[in-house]
Amino acid sequence: MTKEAARYFVSRLVTTVLVVFGAMLLLFSLTTIVPGDPATALLGPQATPEYARRFIEDMGLDQPTYIRLAKFFGNVVTGDLGIDVISGRSVSAMVWSVLPSTLILTFSAIGLAVLLGVPLGIFAATHRGSVVDHVLAFTSVAFIAVPSFVVAIFLLLIFSIWLDWLPVLGAGREGDFWDQARRSILPIVSLSLAWIGFIARLVRTSMLEVLGENYIRTSRAYGLSERLVTYKYALKNACIPTIAVLGVGVGRLLGPAVLVEIVFARPGIGRLVYDAVTSRNYPVVQGAVLVVVIVFVVINLIVDLSYSAIDPRIRRGTTSQSQAK
């Protein structure tokens, strides 16, 4: 790794840590600006006085702010996200048990989006102005514009209720892979539709831009087959903006994933947070949100860094290495 690359890595890492810190600060500050008595406001009526007392102690609500802050940070760093009001289970355990489900949903959605979106984008770029191109342009906007949970509801209506092709709700029986897979189809499709449209458009634009570049003209001038030019040379250049976008995509999908999980009654972070919010179970909300933020930020970081694996200009630095002519 060159010095530049190392410096880039470190600066990204620092930014990431700062952002996580900032997020934690933000979440923490929410508890300080709560109107009225924090315990009752945050916990609601289910909390027994016993629990309320323990909550206050845990969160240090009866102590000065800076001590609370220190406690908060200390807890998070050691992985202690508090105790659930109702069940008494550790929040960490609850969050980690449902996180995989949500992540699988999100990653599958992005995977599907790439699988379908990239070829569609390439096709549109190589058949510019054709009927397919125009149709694609319109439908991609349609997919991007309509909220995922609305799509989810429509898919649910069409495929589960009217056509009865796919099972309606839930995540399926434990250990039965096919049952779980069947029940995942509609949620994954609902989530990915918007991104299929987005990626298709992005790939199309990038491809068109790249295909007009001088280095592609060189390849054509040397008689390289159109297939080679498009799929080996142009595609690699065109993918760079797409990869940049994917990292953010995972994070952006977490919001709609929550809604889609609820529409399909699937267990996951979404359901967890929603149930917690409606039952005034603040520690769970806080814990889940924190984990989500950290996951999002870390994924962003990974994608950013893998960026440099694809674009040698970032990896190797841009210094010209020769003076000899």
Place this chain on the structure above:
Amino acid sequence: MTEPLVSIRNLKLDAATSRGTAHILRGVDLDIGRGRIVGVVGESGSGKSSLASCLLGLLAANVRVLDGSIKFDGVDLLSLGEGQMQAIRGTRVAMIFQDPMTALNPLFTIGTHLIDVIRRRSPKVARRDALARAEEMLRTVGIADAALRLKAYPHQLSGGMRQRVMIAMALLAGPELLLADEPTTALDATVEAQIVSLLQALRRNISGSIAFISHHLGLIAELCDDLCVMYGGMVVETGPVADVLGKPMHPYTSALLACEIGDDREGRLVSIPGEVPDPISETQACMFAPRCAHAIERCRGEVPRMRTAADGRKVACHRFEELA
């Protein structure tokens, strides 16, 4: 005399632009002899780069051939389909581009670029052998540490080195016709000189013909056998370079020479009065007439045809006999 490798007759090229139809080439006649280096000189807008693109069959979407023929070794390139043209590119015809900075794909190593060209001629060659050939060619064009450079990416090389790589690519294609489209324009003066001397040294390696396009008369004088002067989409004069430069027959050629040499007695910079012709204009006249000191009525009303002036020399001027 043997048949010229390339014979262009009455080539007309039009481009659809927002302002109207631009006549990029207005009936070009040109011969490129076998084994000869032909210098094509002209200002920007004279159509010389379009001429090169035409020889490769790589025209922009809004450009089309209106008329004419391009005979390459007896075959009219304009009658060939895309598939046949593709077979010729990178094997029988190769091109060196003007801007080495953008002509190479930044995401692929030099080695990859060269191997793909090698595979045009020898599709089954093993990667190791191809790399060896590529390395040797890099050394031939004067790149030290050739093995290292093969693994390098374009942005790690200087402009001069990149242009050497492009020359290596062209040589690896082993073409019968090499097109060099202003290969030194984007480089520093010192690097420019090095590239020119490289090309001179490589003459022996190149058995085919070269078309060297430039606006720099001095370079062409050094490098080329024959000279072709273009103006306003037309060829105005051709002939052996020493003859043409020693005794120019077309007023534009004389004016161009005067600019290069700065042959003004008072020591001021010489320039040609007037403006570059507008490609959209539809005139039926000599394109140079508005700026020509020797223009007569006939020049403004009739397009001059290319006529044989002397042995191997052609001029497109109504008055060249009188002005000689």
Place this chain on the structure above:
Amino acid sequence: MNALREALVVLRRVCVTFAGGTGFIIVLAVLAFALFAPWIAPQDPDRLDVLHRFAGPSAEHWLGSDQLGRDLFSRIVFGASVAMAVALTAIAIALSTGTLLGVLAAFLPPRSERLILILFDVILSFPNLVLALAIVAVFGPSTTIVVAVAAITLAPNFGRVARAQTLTLRNAPFLEAERILGASGWRIVVHHVLPNILGPLIVLASMDIPIVITIEAGLSFLGLGVRPPLASWGVLIQDGYQFLSDSWIPVVVSSLTLAIATLGFTLFGESLRDAVDPRIGRER
């Protein structure tokens, strides 16, 4: 009035394309519904008529009725008011605070600028719905929260755009001239910087409208958004979804409305962006 003329030219460019024209029509329709709801809606959206629950479309209930017998069409019309009120308020707030911070960031020394940028990054690192849920957990659901969350989510992008635009202007000669002439910082900002950075900000604002509509609909769908008696499209969808087994019409109708509205605003916003883009020669 020069600005008005420019706006009309841009509008014309938008409407000429199929996508832009369609978007514009939908936008107008939604705005009309929103502004003139009391006159367009045939009935009071809150009027209960429990005897006629889940009625199908009829002369009395153009799109049928919901689980409490309320007229669906009227509720949809008033839903447009809610959507527009929330969207425009949230965007106004985001635009002003974001731009303020962004322009400030462009003029401040690097340390302070870095702080502001990190603030932007932190906010952007929260998936917006998740941030909304966290805030609702603390303050309880309300329309104000929805507006606040949307504003907070959108502000950083306005900030970034404002900052980028201001940076390109900062070294512009005419600003130097003003400074030499002794104009105060404020004057420079208000009279010279702002008008020049407004373009991209307006485009961003119009493209953010469907985003806010979606955020609000999502939250309301969860029951964590606008509170009754206000009924937004999200609430209608939730109602319809809950009583899916009784009738599929309410959920389909309200979902379609939301879909068409977001589609229309997105089409319009994108056409606007293309029409304003100085690189006019570029392809679609």
